[in-house]
Amino acid sequence: MSFSMEVKSELAKLQPKRVCCQRAEASAIIHMDGSLHILGNERFALDVSTENAAVARLLYKYLTDTFPLKVESIVRRSVLHKVNNYLIHIPDQPATGQVLNELGILDDHMVMAPGILQRVVKKDCCAVAYLRGAFLGGGFVSNPKSDYHFELTTDNAEFAEDLRDLVRRVGLNAKISTRKKNFAVYNYAVYIKDSEEILQYLALIGAYNALLQWEDERIVKEIRAQVNRLVNCDTANLNKVVNAAAEQIKDIEIVDSKLGLENLPNSLQEFAGVRVEYPYVSLKELGELFNPPLSKSAVYHRARRMSQLAKSLLKVSR
Template structure:
């Protein structure tokens, strides 16, 4: 089971005794998962489609309990390029008009494109419930250990703006955006996602998500350090190999032309040739007596400068 399924299961199991909050969640789930439309007989029906069976069951049960209307739940299978998926549809036929008016999704005979004012201007419990409903209907959450993001796919720009406004009431920044013909509200800040999970009521999932995120960040940091160390080692090895070639050429020239080399420079050069893979710090420790990394580097540098000066004088 994907982590997002765990989150939706936890949200569905919440026992919110506040009727206004439950109604706000029902309203938002209907708005984000479908809505009201005419059937073949030109009668208004309510249809809401979910990927999550537990979310569909929650909506069905609460419509029947809160509004005393009969709701039907049907599951269908659809084949897509990504595989076979199940979809769960909650349908209300008889009394759908009454449900639309009661939820506020039809106001003065006009469909509400965002969210009803009684939710947007409602109590904090209603605000949390609305976000809970939107997430259960069309929420996306990154898997544990991956780049963090939470996203809600919205039915309209007005709905996205309303949901972002509700997030602000919770003290959380959520950005509305348009992706092709799709409207979305997105959170990418890990702390904001954690706070939103807690605000919606997914306390256990928030704890798991935060813990796994920390583990993932630790692993990422370790990988970055390992990569950094590997890069440094590669650069050091390349520099050492180049220095060996230059020292070897310098000694060949000195020997060919019978040129004496100061003892300290000669010893430093020999150490470089004898320990081609060693770092400058290791070369310094191998010297007799041991010297610093800067000292051994300086002697090799002066040896090469002497070779360059000698080469110019001979040409």
């Protein structure tokens, strides 16, 4: 089961006590996953399709507990994807139009509402319930082990804009991405990329188990990234020390072959002896090996004098 499916299964177990919030949540699921059939003369039928059994059961309960409706639940098996698909079907019946109006699927003129009717999300508690239903119907959140990504996907541009505004209403920075589905059909993804804001969304809609799992994985990722940065930094510094030491030993060998170390000042003779004996230590560590110990800058000064001498001897020999 994907991480998104786990989150939806957790959320489907949460049922708001207020009827207004139940209707807001059901409205969002229908808007995300539903297909409205207009039969004429204010007669309607509705199909809501989902691959999550828990979401299907939740919507069925909302519709049958709250409204005097005949609702059919159908399980279909996808031969291509080898997964079950759950269809909630509301057939044409006297109460269908009124119920769809109360859910905000039809406006007060009994015309399909393309976006979110404000009366459905007027209360803050209903706005939160609607955002929970939107995720249940068409939400995706990436596994925290991979990149951070959260989105609500719909094929209705006006509805996507209303969803974005609703997410922003609760203080989160949502944006819209447009994707071409086929020739003339587009999908609109209301997305959040910031990991802290994704956590806030999950907390807001009540996905606390998913939130804790997300946070644990995020902490592990950040620790691993920090360790990798430190290892890479240490490796780079070690390579720098080794390369510098190799250059210094090369300079010592040139001076020894061209002039002889015994002809050097005592300070350079001492530097050459210690460096050759300890070829892989840093300048700071090298300075601690002198008697008396030298500072890093003093050792660097001797290494630079040795380098300049080696270069001048090479020029003369040419």
